[in-house]
Amino acid sequence: MLPSATTVCRVLIGLDRASASGALHVEGEGHRATFLFDSGKLIGATIDRRVALTHRQALERIVGLCDWDGLVLRLVQSAAAPDGRTLRDPTRARFLALQAMRAAVTRVDAASLAAQLGDEAYRLTAVGEALVHEADLRAEEAAALFSLRKGVSAEQLAAQPGCGLAASRFLCILKLLGAASPKAAGSYPLLLRKRRELRSRASAHALLDLPEGAGGREARVALRKLVRDLHPDRFGDGTPAALRQASGEITTALVNAEAQIVAGRSK
Structure with missing residues (x-):
């Protein structure tokens, strides 16, 4: 969903978090x-x-390129x-990312939102906390934050007072940007199973839950x-360090398993 907008806005958030300086060049559909x-901060x-001379003009430029296909980015x-x-007035890159994603999701209908968000309970991530810090949030977005910090499903969120469809769109934005993710509890059994498989030296196909061949x-x-x-980011700050370490090790092993299968070297 919204691949170009998501790519551009994730890059903007990354530049903001890194307090980076430099030039981001974007090409797509014959535009530059x-x-x-x-x-x-965006300064040009x-x-x-x-x-662009104003914040509004810069935002319009970003919203426009979010519709380009086949984006090529170079930093x-x-x-x-x-x-x-x-x-005239430099703007934090993360604020532009949030505003651009708002514009992008207005074209997403309620049925598509429901399919994207599913039945899982979501919680605000560290990326999400950084994204909304000092942001100019709409009333529905501010109302959604309290529940998202505890964990809430899209259906529950939309039904809460002061939330509705606007809060669902906000949750979709956060999910696409890695600023909200499903609560980690349901992943623990899978994590433990994969750790056992890794220790027993399971094959690349078995690690990826694939049939041999x-x-x-x-x-x-x-x-x-x-x-x-x-992924380690799926697990909250309260997760024991050993489990977060195991998550990182398993993620690395899965990436290696995929590479082995692609290269035809799976055992």
Whole structure:
């Protein structure tokens, strides 16, 4: 869902969190854009030689490129702010990411939202806490945060006072940006099973829950699903360190197993 918007906005959040300086070059569908950053703040934006002078114009440029297909992004980092500042008022990159994603999800209907979010209970991640810090949230978004910090399903969230469809769209934004993820409890049995398989030296196919003989395409699909459920970021801050370490080791083993199958070296 919304692959171009998600890619661009994840990069913006990463630049913000890293307080990065430099130039982000984006190409797609015959268009070109350049965004300049100083310590995680956008200071300049140009698309097809159209220069943004205000926050609103910069946001419009970002929203527009979120519709481009086949994006190619190239980041050139620098130790200091690059030359070419155009914006009168620099803006935190994460705020632009949130605003651009809001615009993108307005085109997603309720049925598609429900299919994307499913029945799982979601909780705000560390990325989510950083994203909403000092952000100008709408009333429905602010109302949703209290429940998301405890854990809540999309259906429950939409039914809460002051939330509704706008809160569901907000949760979809957070999920796509890695700012909210399903609560970790359901992943513990899978984590423990994979740890046992790893210790017993299970085959690459077994680690990925695949029948022997499955090929690279099936391995890539299985890897994405398992990493989504077992990645260390899926487990909250209160998770014992040993389990988080095991999660990292298992994720590495799954990546290696997928590579073995793709290369035809599975045992």
